[in-house]
Amino acid sequence: MRKPIVFAAILFAAIAFPFVAPGAEYAIDVVFLILLYGTMSAGWNIVGGFAGQVSFGHAAFLGIGAYTTGILAQHSVPLPVAFLVSGSLAAIFSLLIGIPCFRLTGPYFSIATIGIGEATRLIALNWNGLTGGASGITLSVTLPIVTQYFLALGLCAVVVLATIWIQRSRFGFALAAVRADPDAAETLGVNTTIAKTQALFVSAFILGCAGSIYALHYLFISPDSVFGFSTAIALVIMPIIGGLGTVTGPLIGAVIYTAIREQLEANFQNLDLLAFGLLLMAIVLYEPKGVLGAYQRFANRKKRVASTPAAAPR
Amino acid sequence: MSYGLALIYGVLKVINLANAGFLMLGAYVTWWMWSTWHVEPLLAPLVIVPLFFGVGFLIEKFLVRRVLGQEPIVSLLLLFGLWLVLQNLAYTLFTGDTRSIETPFIDSSVHLGPIQIAWPRIYVFVAGVLALVALQTLLTRTQLGRAIRAVAQDRDAAKITGIDVDRVMGIAFGLGIALTGFAGSLLSLLFSFNPDFGRTLLLKSFCIIVLGGLDSFVGVAFGALALALAEAFGVRYMAASLQNLISFVVLVVVLVAFPKGIAGMIRSLRRA
Amino acid sequence: MSDVILSGRGLTKRFGGLVAVREVDIDVPRGEIFGLIGPNGAGKSTLFRLVAGIMAPSAGTVMFDGHPLTKKSPAAICVDGVVATHQIVRPFRTMSVLDNVTIGAFFGRRPQPKGREHARAIATEVLERCGIADRAQKPARELNLAGQKRLEIARALATDPKVILLDEVLAGLNPTETDRTLDLIRSIRAGGTTIVMVEHNLRAVRGLCSHLMVLVEGRKVAEGLPDAVLADPTVIAAYLGTSVHA
């Protein structure tokens, strides 16, 4: 197999990157952001892509992770502990959400998750004693960017490995069946509720950890930044651009998303979301498998041409 | 009163995400015609309903139909993309500032005994009920309405009986969008709005539909009432900023306690 | 003496005002092929769904091997060993035929395989038995109707059921395809699995089933050995009253 080698090479390059580019703070910062967004995107993809349950409420998990780290850091809890607690709390919260929401299917589930996003944002906004309300939380810890970088890289690598495992495992088959036809899956012995809840649990844990890194990077969090609807939208858009339900798609999507946003956001407000809306529609209409699907089709055509040199025109 | 309009969503089952966008656009078109041409806001629906119907018909024809046979999440995502486009188009055209419409009528009110009710609220309520009755009549009494219901029940069977399914679906979608724009126009008389208008209303109407059970007309009306009551009571005991939270709390409670909706529960009680 | 593996008592199903199944008792003998026939709309598929636990009855109970099934989820029932096919085929359309069957192998009753390779091996074996191994890599939506009906059976078989319920798996097949499917059904029985089948093709039913039940307008009107049942005047009347030909 070629794939593990490619994976190892990319991982090696990513590890070496901060050492070959010392002082290039900006470049490290950009790659860090891509890794962080890639992690979030791949985390969302477990529920939205593999299990086909499109969630517009994943910002809630990110926000819970970020706030947990923010609050714990204020009380001088060691950061590694805060990091793990962040992920765990988000995961526990996912169970509370999963029980009511997975009674709904398809579009109804998706709309309910908009409600979750909105509800958590409102709670964060109004629970002044804990969250500081609208003025948010400022962290007073500083973590060198290189440390942040390796934290994001480590989490991202773990998520990619987890997705690869899921894709090949019994669990992955259950999710695929849920996505394709939940009723038929049930009659074949797949407990669809458990499968979906497990997927959401893993996904929420990842987003909680990512939220922790987010807080440590920006050092300021507010309800509108982490719980905001635009964050939720970003989480949906990235995996779709790249390729739903694939391993590398969400990462590719994160690269494209970050690039477009950096270009547009600086110059034209809201034009980035307009562009993403159009891109999303175009992808759904013409290439539902995202950039990765388009690439694969392209590669297959080339391969076919290359492997049949003798195929004379009729 | 907005709940009266949410009924419409329930009956037509056009809970598509782009609806939030069209609701917002309905409000903006009303506002825009009022502020640039001084068109009376009450008359705006005369333009909005046919215009939005046409737009909806075309969207169905050129966008939605192409993904109809695929997994449901595909059309969901398509309409979500459309919503993003509409919303951010509005941001670019109208900026993110909060807008509101003010005319003498809108600021007028009437005293009914001890309580004071704003005229626009009465107007919106009446218009909402009329729209509802019109829709109900259309669906049950006319040839077209019967065709729409047939297609909603079983697309293939409808095709066999000679119904032009494609046309009916286009009309139904257009009707849904037109009603949504109408609702947006009415709501612009009551509330101030910005391009993000519609999201919380989408949630509320969804909540109503879940409350009422997904397929019953009476249930939806009932759900609207229940939610309105819950909000009115809730506001007494908690901060006004948490009002939007109420519908979500109600939603969760209902989903956990009565997965079939309240109407479903009543039905099963009656049977027992 | 044949013992009963699956039984229903007083099964009733109402859809609004319509009573699709009315107070039906059913006893499926272990290791045999049990046929369920009746005119269109008689409530066969509905009874079938009640017995398979896909749908909850309005009244009545279903027992499988002495345990009640009535309150269990379809998934749990499949894990117990009762599996049903769908009258209108429902393959996982975008997945390959092999993956479709692999899902059956991964879940269902058998001691559940750990690795993908193990599940794949089981699935491949089932596909060969069902005669669609040559199309294993195709997406399921590309199979023709006969292929998709076979895939329904294959998926169900891969769960290693004790009872398999087949809803009109012969409908729409040409004579050759019908004969091949009949052979498959016989081989399933030979493997020790009990079969319940809903069928319109009376000739096939007569040749295959050891027990027959006739449903008309939601009621059981006859039950017993196929030859006796098919000679019953009430059954003949019920069939002559409709446009179904034997």
Ligand SMILES: Nc1ncnc2c1ncn2[C@@H]1O[C@H](COP(=O)(O)OP(=O)(O)OP(=O)(O)O)[C@@H](O)[C@H]1O
């Ligand atoms: N989910 C449902 N909701 C409402 N009515 C239903 C439902 N399923 C079946 N019915 C009705 O119940 C009756 C029995 O249907 P059923 O599918 O069990 O018949 P059947 O004997 O399998 O017919 P066929 O030979 O056509 O498959 C029919 O009148 C049908 O319209």
Ligand SMILES: [Mg+2]
């Ligand atoms: Mg049937």
